[in-house]
Structure formats: structure tokens, C-alpha cells
Amino acid sequence: MTHPKRRFWGGLSIFAFAMIAALAPASADDLDFSERLKPETFTLKNGMQVVVIPDHRVPVVTHMVWFKVGAADEAVGKSGLAHLLEHLMSSGTQKLKPREFSQIVARNGGQRNAFTSYDYTAYFQRIAIDRLPLMMEMQADLMANLTMSEEKVASEKNVVLEERSFRVENNPAAILNNEVNAALFRNQHYGLPVIGWRHEIEGLTREDALNWYRTYYAPNNAILVVAGDITAEELKPLAKKYYGKLKRHKVPARLRAEEAEPLAAVRIEMKDVRVKQPSFQRAYLAPSARTGEGREAEALEVLAYILGGSNNSRLYKQLVITDRAAAGVRVYYGSTAVNDTDLTISATPTHSGDMDALERAIDKEVARLLTEGVSEDEVAKAVKTLKGDAIYALDSQSNLANQFGRELATGGTIKNVLEWPQRLSAVTAEDVNAIAGKVLQPQRSVTGWLLPEEAAR
């Protein structure tokens, strides 16, 4: 019950990053976020950052604790450890018997879950506002006093291995995706699957899990995000009471390697008897909001949108409507990452399944973009649509909580989030063309083909 794939969360940021929203979408210049979204933040004495996102429509809150640690922080040979600990985080304390945390949340009409990504691990409950103190008390207890038996660790490892079968091994497209990532990120841990390699999951121990927990689950490495029917003034005494008593301790700095400039295009072809319909993906190594310079990340968001963000995009029009080389095509870019990330083109050939024609058509369209560039008009339209779409993000308190949590857990700031529309508005055709020229280069890419295994039939 976790979502370990970065794309499921980070990939949403093309539109969802924005939450902040405009008053009048027609006039992009007078956005007034302060009218719609008023996040407040403060930091407890032990270093735990707190963010409150008021939404008073219904008396419900989303309570989240984010830790600035994820799969990309794992030591060599220990892939899957961040995710395994996430599974074990409800295993109990001196006060909470195993199962009791889940039971108490449910008995109080709440829902709980957790997720792990490369750069963060997060735990949340959605519940009626008057139950919030109870959630905070239990989450704080789990943060400091976690216990786990050998039996529980062994059993949960089996659950995780079943999860791996379910998410990856039963799904040829997911296997290919892992292989593409492994080839694209050669020097940083984004190349490892968040859920871990099977043989390494099997080797993880209770001691590994406890070490991980003791090392990284400190208040000074955590962010509390509460969205819903509450104000900072109301939350402050509760945060102090429950989380304020946790002791800070030194947490190792994130040791992250930089990618070397790639020098060779990589191709991966995977054949599998289970494949009935071929598919194509090409990932380009791309800067993230953290590693990009100036407006590079925003320009990449605009580029992804113009190239393949919708059924009105360049690739869709050319490949799907005009050439009839593809049944569908999309481009994804998620900017929220500590290290360099990827911009990925995914496509499915038409019923006839001609992958060569599909790739040629993609190459041609990418080449056209690089030689002719995008126009100011295209950029203006894309910016307007992306900002307009961002208003919808205001409708969901859990979405808002996720946006802020993700941003802060990857080293960003609240200001970053709030100023996203202005930064997006500032993007010019020149910005987009410059970043396209830098990123859409064959030697920065890994191309993956998923094909049926005819020979084995």
C-alpha cells in the first residue's frame, strides 16, 4: 500500500506543482495567490519544520509527516531499505501494540497510508479535525519509539516481495522502465528501483531497518504538513506538545553523486512472451528544479507540454493524427527532485505495430523542434493552460499537502511553490529553445523498445 514509483508522484508536477492558482486566469499578470492560498510555516525548537495549509470548506484534515530520506539515500547493496522501513513504521511501540495504530485510525473514521520515493518517505492520515491530536500523538510516538520483532520484519519482507512481483515482475513495461532508469542514471541512485532489487530486499535485516530508522527519523529531518480546517495559531500548541518533545540528533548530509555528462546514446530492447502490444519510451537526462540554472526547470515544463502534454501537442498532432504512426504519445517531466531527473517520451505504435516508423516520426519531430524552435505564441498558450490547470489543484487538500511536502523534502521552499506561476510566466521561447537544445540530444538519451517474443511461440 505504498506508491514507490517516483513518476506516480513527481510526474504530476507538470500541472499539479502549482496549486497556488490565479484569481483571473485570463490576465496572467495580476495573479494574487494570497487571496486563495495562505500557507503558514514555523519551526519547532528541535528543528522540525511545520507547514499549515488552511482549507475551511469541511472539518477534515490531511496530516502528513515527511522525512527527507528516500531510496536514493540507501547504501550500496541495501536497495529497498527505505521502502521496507515504511512498511514497518506501523509495527508498534511500547504504547501501541502491533496493528493498533491502523485500528485506532480506522475506529476514528480515518484513513492512513504512506509512500516512499527516491528523495523522501511520507506518512499520512485523512480524518475529522477533532481527531487530529490523536493522530499527532500516535505519529510522534512511532517516530521516536518504534519497535519491531524479527517475525514482523520477516513477514513484511515477504509482503514487499509480493509487492515487487505485483508492481514489477508481473509487468513487462515496468521491467523495461527499471532497465531504462538503470541505464540513464549511471552514477546516482535514481537508477535503482525504489522498491529495491529482489536479491537485496531478501538480504535486508531487522538491524538494517532499525539503523535506518535511528539514523534518519529525527525531527530535524522531518516536515509536518497539515492541510485542512485549521490555522497555524491552532496547530502551533499541538505541534509543540506532540512533536516538540522529540529529541533532535545529527543526521548525515545527503551524499549524492552527480551524473557525468553522457557521451553515448543507449538503446535497450526487451522481448517478452507476455507482450501483446509493443511500446516505446525514450528518457533524456534533464536538470531538476534543484540542479537547473535560472528558469531551466520551468522551461522544461513548458517544453514537455508543447511537445507532448496533451492531444493537441506537437507529437500527438504529427504522430497520431497526421502520420498515423502512433496510437498515443505523451511527454513527462517532473521537476521535483534533489538530483538531475528525466524528460521522457512514451509512445504506443498503431495496431500494425511498426516501431521503426514510430521512432523515425519521433526523431523527425524532435529534430524539427531543435532546428525551427518553438514560437512565442506556443509558449504563451502553454503557460496560460498550465497556470489555468493549476487552479484545480486548489480543490484538493491532500494534493496541496503533497505539493508542499514534496517541495520541502527535496530542498525547496514555500516561496518556490508560491512563485511558480510568476516563474512560469517569465519563460520565453528563447528559454525553451535553449533547454531543448541542451537536453534533447541523442547522447543524453536511453531508448527502450518493448517487443513481443515471437520466437518463443
Add this chain to the structure above:
Amino acid sequence: MRALMKTFCLSLMVVFAALSTAPTVNAREVSKSPSGQINVQRVVSPGGIEAWLVEEHSIPIISFDFAFQGGAYLDLSGKEGTANLLAALLDEGAGEYDSQAFRSLIEENSISLSFSAGKDSLTGSLQTLTANKDLAFELARLAVNEPRFDKEPVERIRGQVLVGIKRAEMNPNSVASKELFSRLFPGDPYGRSVEGTAESLVGISAKDLRAYRAAALTRDRLKVGVVGDITAEQLGALLDKTFGALPDQGAPLQMTPVAASNEGASVVIEMKNPQSTVIFAGPSIAREDPDFIPTYVLNYTLGGGGFSSRLLHEVREKRGLTYSIYTYTLPFDRSAIWVGQVASDNGKISETLQVVRDEITKMRAEGVTAEELEDAKRYLTGAFPLRFTSNASIASQLLGYQMSGYGIDYINERNAKIEAVTLEDVKRAAQRLPSPDEITFVIVGEPEGIE
């Protein structure tokens, strides 16, 4: 602005359950009252079209969900997939706008308009910024009333559906589900795929799509749920504009109930997966049956609720045999089934299914304990308000309740119905659960130890 429109304003309370015990923490630390209010208005347009509306003016957006009863049920024999193809084409060109012009207008104005077909209905969903609402509703009107079905989009979307069908053959869940329905409802439209087949799709013409639209999209089959920055009066006018030109009535729908097969079976479909994917189901109780709510409550304890169900505890927590296991009641307009899903590695699936069978048998024999019933009630009533936290989800709830035939007071009464369930009710409902022998298990993979 006209005053002809009738507005029945029913002020409904969604009570945010005041639960009796909050272990160890004093709820008064948060001074907020734990009850909130959602006002659902029944709006009837000047032209007589009804919608349920929740006004919410704090965000400049409108969520507008609507559906026509019928869906894939109305697909002609040999033309399976018509409703689904139609749904995918309604926003691909209408009125004076061809596909690209239509899509451009939608996108450049941050409008979202989509349609989908299900076994019993065809659903539309419109989201717009308040500032663009006139254009948004005009596009919805065109999509519903004047779709073009030009050759290019028809062939393109048909191709996409065909590719989708091929992709589904790689997905063990899709494969299992398709097989399950064909066995539960042989010879009935419920046994068919909403997407149709590669053969049936080829035979669907633009003329067939027009005929389906003209016959199926009628005002008597329409329900509407709306939430957002719009008043009852504004909505009334837009309802008439959007749907006013549709025929008042379609041909009567033949709603003959059909019972799902209770013959039971274990069916293995070979797929070279390391893990076996299982979907199982048997006949269940209709929405109108007095035991429907007790069955719903029972299901929470058996396989419904997040991390708290018996099946999750037995199969995942105690034995580590799966990542996910859950069950649910699935009512249709003419039938109802009880469904479960689980996956375990090929060597373990046989043990998993034995535990599942044992738990069903135990539930049928003993029902639930008083504590389990109390837990179920607390969760189900307490979590009900979580469905009402965003405009989009409220609109979808409002539509869903209408499609289920519930009255506008359902939201108000729902928790009381849950609270009223007794141990005896659950015991009776438990005896009406399908027995393991009456359940069809479809297993996709290379399971070991399954006959």
C-alpha cells in the same frame, strides 16, 4: 435572470460523526465543532431538467458531472463497444468545430471535458474555471447534441481502442476480469466487455454511433451533479441550454434483473507471470434489498477496510502471502455481485485461496463479533465525510447517489442506516454471502497446486 426556475433548497447536514471514544487524547484540544454542513440543493431548470447542486464559491471552479442510464447495456449484439467508442468521440469534434479546433478550445481555456461508458451508463464530466463557464457549457452542449464523427477521429479513436484491447491482454487483472464477467453473466450484456472486441469494433460505423446517440441520450435517463462557483439560477439556465434540445424520452429500458452465476469454478488462465492474479466473485444482494447495508457493513470486516479487515490480517499481516487483498460489493442496475481481488506468487497462491475460502466459510457460519461490528460502524460513519473534501469528489458523489436511485436526503440518512445495523442483521447477511462453492475464481498466472 429569470425567476421561473424552481429551486427546492434542502439543507442537508453531513454530520461528521461525533465518535464516542478517542483513546488517550482529549478531543477538546481542537475547539472546532466536529460537524460540518453541506447544502445540497435540488435545482429544476425552467425547462424541467433536474440537478443536485452544492454551491462553493471559495474557489473559481465548477465541477459538472452527468450521466445517461443505459451505457454498454444498449450496445446492439455484434456491435459491442458502441457506447464506449461514442464516449471517446463526443469530445473529438462537434458543431462547427472539427476535432483539432474543439480540442484547442478545451485546452487553451483550461477546460476539462470527458466521457466514459460503463455497463449501465454513459457518463460525462466537465470542469471549468468560472471565468470560462459559458464556453465550457457550450462545448458540452455541442458534444452531447452535435458530435460530428468525422472520418479521421473515428478511425483514430477506433485504433486507440483496438490497441487498448491488445494492451489489456497483457494485464492479468484485465484478463481475469474479462473472463470472470463472461462466466458470471453468460448470454447477458453484463458478460460482455464495455470496450467490445476487435471484431465488433470494426463493424461500428458513424451511422451506428449517431443512432446510439439519438436513442440513448435522452432527458428521462439523465442525472446531473454540480459543485462549485455557480448559483442555482445560473445552473438552471445552463441545464436548459446544454440538454434542452435532447428528446424528452427514450424507448423504455428493459430492466429485467439477472442473477449472476452461482455455479462456482476455479478457472486458470496461463500467463508467464511469477505471481498469480486472482479475481473472484459470486452473486450478491441488490441495492434495494434490506440486507444491502448489512452486507456492506459485513464486507468492511471481511475484506473492505484498509488495513483492518480479517482477510488483510490473515493473508498479509499474519502470513505475508500478499501485498494487497480486498473485497467489495458491486451493485449494477439489474444485478449485484460480491467481488474479491488478491495476488500471490505462484507457489503460494493455493495457500492464499485456502485462507480466503476458510474466512468466507467462517463468516457465513458465525457473522461478526460485537466489537467488529462497532469498529465497522465507527469507520464507515466516521470516514463518510472524507468523500466530501473536494468539489470534484462531491460532484461525483451527487451523481452516483442519483444513478443508484437514492433520494436527495440519502446523504443525511446514510450514517443512521449504518448505525441501525444489528448483529442479527449481519448474521442474516452473512448467510446470504456466496459460499466458496458458489464463487467463481479466475486465476491468471502459473499457479501451483490448483486443480
